Amino acid sequence: MDAMTFVLFGATGDLAKRKIYPALYNLFLDGKLASSFTVIGLGRREIADPDFQASVKDSLKNFSRKPIDPSHIDSFLSAFHYSALNVNNVDDFKKLLGVAQKYESELGIPENRLFYLSVAPEFFETIADNIKASGLGDTKGWKRLIIEKPFGHDLESARSLQANLNRSFEEEEVFRIDHYLGKPMVQNLEVLGFANPVLQALWNNRYIANVQITANELVGVEDRAGYYDTSGAIRDMFQNHMMQLLMMVTMHLPHRSTPEEVRAKKKNIIKSLRPISKDKINTQIIRGQYGPGFVKGVEVPGYRDENGIGPDSHNDTYVAARLKLETPFWEGVPFYIRTGKRTGEKSTRIVIEFKEPLKASTFPDEVIPPNLLTIEVNPEERITLQLNMKDKNNSKHLEPVVMEFGGSSKETPEAYENLIYDALLGDSTFFAHWDEVELSWAWVQPVLDAFAANEVPLHFYPAGSDGPDAAHELLAQDGYKWW
Numbered sequence: 001m002d003a004m005t006f007v008l009f010g011a012t013g014d015l016a017k018r019k020i021y022p023a024l025y026n027l028f029l030d031g032k033l034a035s036s037f038t039v040i041g042l043g044r045r046e047i048a049d050p051d052f053q054a055s056v057k058d059s060l061k062n063f064s065r066k067p068i069d070p071s072h073i074d075s076f077l078s079a080f081h082y083s084a085l086n087v088n089n090v091d092d093f094k095k096l097l098g099v100a101q102k103y104e105s106e107l108g109i110p111e112n113r114l115f116y117l118s119v120a121p122e123f124f125e126t127i128a129d130n131i132k133a134s135g136l137g138d139t140k141g142w143k144r145l146i147i148e149k150p151f152g153h154d155l156e157s158a159r160s161l162q163a164n165l166n167r168s169f170e171e172e173e174v175f176r177i178d179h180y181l182g183k184p185m186v187q188n189l190e191v192l193g194f195a196n197p198v199l200q201a202l203w204n205n206r207y208i209a210n211v212q213i214t215a216n217e218l219v220g221v222e223d224r225a226g227y228y229d230t231s232g233a234i235r236d237m238f239q240n241h242m243m244q245l246l247m248m249v250t251m252h253l254p255h256r257s258t259p260e261e262v263r264a265k266k267k268n269i270i271k272s273l274r275p276i277s278k279d280k281i282n283t284q285i286i287r288g289q290y291g292p293g294f295v296k297g298v299e300v301p302g303y304r305d306e307n308g309i310g311p312d313s314h315n316d317t318y319v320a321a322r323l324k325l326e327t328p329f330w331e332g333v334p335f336y337i338r339t340g341k342r343t344g345e346k347s348t349r350i351v352i353e354f355k356e357p358l359k360a361s362t363f364p365d366e367v368i369p370p371n372l373l374t375i376e377v378n379p380e381e382r383i384t385l386q387l388n389m390k391d392k393n394n395s396k397h398l399e400p401v402v403m404e405f406g407g408s409s410k411e412t413p414e415a416y417e418n419l420i421y422d423a424l425l426g427d428s429t430f431f432a433h434w435d436e437v438e439l440s441w442a443w444v445q446p447v448l449d450a451f452a453a454n455e456v457p458l459h460f461y462p463a464g465s466d467g468p469d470a471a472h473e474l475l476a477q478d479g480y481k482w483w
């Protein structure tokens, strides 16, 4: 691991406290950080280093996966410094250059600089420009840029953002975080296929009836009305996380995969998505919004009654879709994707439903359950395989049995640990490449247009339910149901 300077824009913000500091600390405890590194936290207020270090320590107490280790905490915190900076002021960046150079020379480390933009997206272009204008980007070592979603608001704004970032950073230097790609079980998808010939052999349209990808949440809009009411589930979850899950589960990899290969395979998948024409949107996409209801026994308001949301908002808090891939492996297999807020469960999972297992004549009176491979991503992490066995008591009947592998553990690194570690190594495998982002926006754009023009019915569902009835009818039309 290279010695480096971690330049954190938005060091006083929510993401830094909840995710970034705990991730750095857990990497430190696991011996995964370089022996010499500096973190320079940035925000508009003046904050003295000891106060900044105390606030980092507080965030570790609240959010770290591993408890604070008294014998190492001071050494960890001593790497943290704070500098006041307004992202709109290029002179502040020039001062920051001096600060970075001072710590680099004190530690005797190369000018390797990781710029993490944990700030609102409207600042991304200004920061990138000012990094260049101030000379901060002219390092004698490497420079990298981590940005958080949202990456654009639609196809056009994403393209414009990309063009502007490219004035200061090459594509290989940009690490776009999609935190779903950092989840251990999603990273497992890469190896699941190529390390298991049993699965590899079945991973195609000859054996697979359909694939279902679910990301359901208990929470509602929370305190993010300003952002969420102009984004909706389609931009907040579908365009990025759900599309990434789709790519990860359908790509076919050779045994030795490189970041370039993984990204090329993912790009092929998203390129092969059958475009959705305007007249088909109504039959392929379900738009939903939660009404009042009960989540885990607690009464909650409907979306339109949430703080900051208008009484006639048509925003989507739920999206379900049927997609098709035009590749020889997947031709004919429907992919069903759904994501919703205020459903009755918190669950991200991928279910592979296999085709009818037996000739009907073998057990003529039985409804034979399909074989199911279920990959639980969050909050549980496990894989189950549902097979059919003879009923122990009556051999004339079948009963489904479930084999279970893995399980969550406190020892499993969190998404941000995996991703920050990879970015420090310069490994871009689990970051979204611009091509994927652009193709994903291009696929979604007609849906955004149809939603904006109110051409797609808005189906209401009670909070705490399993989504709108229309989402169940979508699968029932093909003879399936959601698992």
Ligand SMILES: NC(=O)C1=CN([C@@H]2O[C@H](COP(=O)(O)OP(=O)(O)OC[C@H]3O[C@@H](n4cnc5c(N)ncnc54)[C@H](OP(=O)(O)O)[C@@H]3O)[C@@H](O)[C@H]2O)C=CC1
Residues within 6 Å of the ligand: 009, 010, 011, 012, 013, 014, 015, 016, 018, 042, 043, 044, 045, 085, 086, 087, 088, 117, 118, 119, 120, 121, 148, 149, 150
């Ligand atoms: N929070 C989360 O869980 C998630 C957040 N994200 C993304 O991460 C990014 C950060 O989100 P979050 O931490 O929640 O946001 P916050 O609003 O909590 O923090 C914003 C940060 O930006 C800083 N800031 C604001 N204006 C300026 C300015 N003019 N100059 C310098 N710094 C400024 C603030 O510092 P100060 O006020 O001290 O100047 C603060 O540190 C966003 O892009 C968000 O979409 C993505 C996924 C999850």
Ligand SMILES: O=C1O[C@H](COP(=O)(O)O)[C@@H](O)[C@H](O)[C@H]1O
Residues within 6 Å of the ligand: 215, 217, 236, 237, 348, 378
């Ligand atoms: O990116 C986002 O993800 C969360 C859900 O993430 P998870 O890791 O808990 O599944 C979602 O609540 C949020 O709206 C969205 O911005």
